[in-house]
Amino acid sequence: MKEMKDIKRIVVKVGSSTITRENGLNLRKIDQLAMVLSDIKNKGIDVVLVSSGAVSAGASKLKMKTRPSLMREKQAAASVGQCELMFIYDKFFSQYGQTISQLLITKTITANETPRVNVINTMETLLQYGVIPIVNENDSIAFDEIAYGDNDTLSAITAYLVHADLLVILSDIDGLYDKNPSKYDDAKLIPVVDGINSHILSMAEDASSNVGTGGMITKLHAAQYASEHNIPMIIANGKQPSILYDILEDNYKGTLFDVKEESYGTH
Ligand SMILES: Nc1ncnc2c1ncn2[C@@H]1O[C@H](COP(=O)(O)OP(=O)(O)O)[C@@H](O)[C@H]1O
Numbered sequence: 001m002k003e004m005k006d007i008k009r010i011v012v013k014v015g016s017s018t019i020t021r022e023n024g025l026n027l028r029k030i031d032q033l034a035m036v037l038s039d040i041k042n043k044g045i046d047v048v049l050v051s052s053g054a055v056s057a058g059a060s061k062l063k064m065k066t067r068p069s070l071m072r073e074k075q076a077a078a079s080v081g082q083c084e085l086m087f088i089y090d091k092f093f094s095q096y097g098q099t100i101s102q103l104l105i106t107k108t109i110t111a112n113e114t115p116r117v118n119v120i121n122t123m124e125t126l127l128q129y130g131v132i133p134i135v136n137e138n139d140s141i142a143f144d145e146i147a148y149g150d151n152d153t154l155s156a157i158t159a160y161l162v163h164a165d166l167l168v169i170l171s172d173i174d175g176l177y178d179k180n181p182s183k184y185d186d187a188k189l190i191p192v193v194d195g196i197n198s199h200i201l202s203m204a205e206d207a208s209s210n211v212g213t214g215g216m217i218t219k220l221h222a223a224q225y226a227s228e229h230n231i232p233m234i235i236a237n238g239k240q241p242s243i244l245y246d247i248l249e250d251n252y253k254g255t256l257f258d259v260k261e262e263s264y265g266t267h
């Protein structure tokens with residue numbers, strides 16, 4: 001694939017399990033993430049963050065006993081949690097001199113030309129102004145994501161909309177294993193996937209945690225979507241956001257879903 005030093009635009013997705021704790025947001029993790037992303041931006045790389053966590057943060061703030069299962073409760077939690085999430089992101093990114101913005105989109109955006117063009121224009125303009133846009137599903141009006149837990153696909157759609165050179169999904173796991181590592185101790189990490197076929201798909205299961213929702217299956221769907229649009233994707237562990245430096249130095253632990261170099265990226 002194209003060398004990491006040539007990456008000019010990156011989309012990073014963080015899952016709920018990475019940025020939340022049992023009783024609210026993981027402030028330490030969000031602070032580290034804001035620092036690393038601001039630093040990468042200062043290196044001259046355009047950054048877009050796709051962040052989950054609204055439902056989980058909202059459920060904590062509303063003192064719900066468990067992650068809500070009713071759609072309207074999830075949507076109410078997302079509405080509360082999204083505020084909290086952006087407030088905290090703004091606080092930490094501001095500390096590092098970085099301006100952020102919020103974009104709430106839906107997966108249907110790709111099928112509808114007018115909103116699609118508007119979102120593309122908005123993101124391009126924000127990136128020209130040096131902003132780090134933070135994207136989430138508009139959970140209160142569209143429920144695909146919180147019904148199926150698929151901000152992973154949303155991140156691949158975002159990468160396509162901004163013509164990213166690379167999509168990185170930071171998860172609670174090091175990457176794709178040949179079988180579910182939370183069930184099998186002998187599961188082995190797969191460092192590179194050259195194409196998603198039924199064998200690769202059969203390795204993935206859903207999430208074992210009660211915060212993350214999509215599991216590995218939705219990450220493979222995201223990888224499929226990204227590779228159809230010639231965007232390489234990496235799954236890596238978000239427990240240390242500094243892994244993003246390792247990725248850009250091409251010296252990381254994770255799974256790369258590779259694409260052919262000649263058709264790769266536009267920046
Ligand atoms: N083959 C596999 N390789 C890695 N993880 C897997 C696999 N199959 C299922 N999983 C599960 O998927 C989880 C990651 O998904 P999820 O919890 O939804 O993360 P996130 O919140 O980051 O989106 C892992 O922690 C693991 O339990």
Ligand SMILES: N[C@@H](CCC(=O)OP(=O)(O)O)C(=O)O
Nearest residue numbers: 015016053054055149151213
């Ligand atoms: N839009 C929802 C996303 C839910 C979701 O996909 O979560 P995750 O599996 O943690 O990426 C939220 O912000 O809570």
